[in-house]
Amino acid sequence: MNPRLTRSGYWLGNRRISLDSCGSTNDEAARLARAGAAHGTVVIAATQTGGRGREGRPWASPEGGLYLSAVLRPPLPLADVPPMTLAIGIATCDAVRTCGAPAVLKWPNDVLVNGRKLAGILVEAHSQGGRLEAVVVGIGINLHRTPDAVATTAIALAEAGGTVVDRDAFVTDLLAHVERWIDRYVAGGLPAIVPAWQERMAPGLAARATVDGIQLTGAVCGLAEDGALMLRDDTGRMHRIRSGDVDAFRPESAAL
Numbered sequence: 001m002n003p004r005l006t007r008s009g010y011w012l013g014n015r016r017i018s019l020d021s022c023g024s025t026n027d028e029a030a031r032l033a034r035a036g037a038a039h040g041t042v043v044i045a046a047t048q049t050g051g052r053g054r055e056g057r058p059w060a061s062p063e064g065g066l067y068l069s070a071v072l073r074p075p076l077p078l079a080d081v082p083p084m085t086l087a088i089g090i091a092t093c094d095a096v097r098t099c100g101a102p103a104v105l106k107w108p109n110d111v112l113v114n115g116r117k118l119a120g121i122l123v124e125a126h127s128q129g130g131r132l133e134a135v136v137v138g139i140g141i142n143l144h145r146t147p148d149a150v151a152t153t154a155i156a157l158a159e160a161g162g163t164v165v166d167r168d169a170f171v172t173d174l175l176a177h178v179e180r181w182i183d184r185y186v187a188g189g190l191p192a193i194v195p196a197w198q199e200r201m202a203p204g205l206a207a208r209a210t211v212d213g214i215q216l217t218g219a220v221c222g223l224a225e226d227g228a229l230m231l232r233d234d235t236g237r238m239h240r241i242r243s244g245d246v247d248a249f250r251p252e253s254a255a256l
């Protein structure tokens, strides 16, 4: 579907740290960032004992998954960090597609196959006095098996029609995709990534969200120019969802 990117060695993952286990690779990367780690430093763990997702949810991290975090030092204001999640979603989606999995994106940070979660992204900004010091980008992918704890809602690449023969080659390819989409976002902002995100968006999703204290359900229509999710309610009115949780589902079938 997408060409495998040949790596010509730019800035992401030239320094890679591999751990058998850690609490969370995002915490390890944050620790390295505080100690002065260079832009592009990558930490990978075979398992995590305290893997984290958005909203403080646990991220099941047994052996067989990929748990990777990168230290970035982009020349961006703090406010421009959250939409990086969209760029990394595109990159992760493309990397798993090259392995044969028909992956799509669910706002803001999920990579799905057959309505099940294959990968998630956790972007955390670290600042001092309002100035961005570092961004830690965490990517979790269920590569070889679906964790038991999320067996009904998640899927592994191996079950999603994908094959990863060589884990290191997959990581190298993933990093090349991530580097490419971060560079595009940093150079061109949201206009440089929103069309690509929409092309990969899961089709036919509805979502429940709370806007100004009011609960609404609507059809997912795509992204606004500022990266917000656009929902069309039953009366045809459009709503922008900027943050918080969105419970997306397929109206004609079971909830995701």
Ligand code: BTN
Binding pocket: 023, 024, 025, 026, 027, 048, 050, 051, 052, 053, 054, 055, 057, 059, 066, 067, 068, 069, 109, 110, 119, 120, 121, 122, 138, 139, 140, 141
């Ligand atoms: C989500 O879907 O809510 C985001 C999940 C992000 C999980 C990855 S695994 C590598 C990195 N370390 C963590 O503790 N979290 C991220």
